[in-house]
Amino acid sequence: MIKAVNIHKSFGSLEVLRGVSLEVAPREIVSIVGPSGAGKTTLLQILGTLDTPTPVKGMDSYVQINSVRTDGMKDKTLSAFRNKNIGFIFQFHRLLPEFSAIENVCLPAMISGKSLTEAKKEASEILDFLSLSHRYTHYPNELSGGEQQRVSVARALICHPEVIFADEPSGNLDSHNADELHRLFLSLRDTFGQTFVIVTHNHSLADMADRRMEMRDGMIENIVNLK
Numbered sequence: 001m002i003k004a005v006n007i008h009k010s011f012g013s014l015e016v017l018r019g020v021s022l023e024v025a026p027r028e029i030v031s032i033v034g035p036s037g038a039g040k041t042t043l044l045q046i047l048g049t050l051d052t053p054t055p056v057k058g059m060d061s062y063v064q065i066n067s068v069r070t071d072g073m074k075d076k077t078l079s080a081f082r083n084k085n086i087g088f089i090f091q092f093h094r095l096l097p098e099f100s101a102i103e104n105v106c107l108p109a110m111i112s113g114k115s116l117t118e119a120k121k122e123a124s125e126i127l128d129f130l131s132l133s134h135r136y137t138h139y140p141n142e143l144s145g146g147e148q149q150r151v152s153v154a155r156a157l158i159c160h161p162e163v164i165f166a167d168e169p170s171g172n173l174d175s176h177n178a179d180e181l182h183r184l185f186l187s188l189r190d191t192f193g194q195t196f197v198i199v200t201h202n203h204s205l206a207d208m209a210d211r212r213m214e215m216r217d218g219m220i221e222n223i224v225n226l227k
Contacts, residue, residue: 008053019219029198031213033206102120
């Protein structure tokens, strides 16, 4: 499902990633852990095509998702690929405050070309699955923190992506809502068959994954099989 080869990333003289290679199988949940500054979020952004690796002379470096290499894609093609194949969940929900819950969920589907009617039908089905049927018309400031994050999960699912990248998804939630979100990821994998790559400092979430990848100083120094 996901293959990354020789991923380097530098910002000026600061080398953040130092030759990371990894593979993630379909329907697998992988957590990425490590101290602040280890390069976790930078790696996630590159895997999710939001950023690009720093080229290294004489070395092939690329990300491949669902058998498709993303390097060399033009911006428009890459945006369409991302919209169809990748979902994102962030620590802060990033919902648009001027839109209701169902409208926020509809946006990626409409960007992909679906009609408002079709998008709303699919959005309502996902919100129902996430126990948010009573919150369709509520705006983000009318939702609890846990509800806001579930709406962001619904938004990530609306285009039926092959893989979902989550960056500290429970970092802004209390322990109860964090536990609910962690169980939700397992349920989504079992129900919809998504692949998850999750950057987290939450040990409970990290250990619910199939594998835990431990990063330090821009490299993966250990991989633990948990299942």
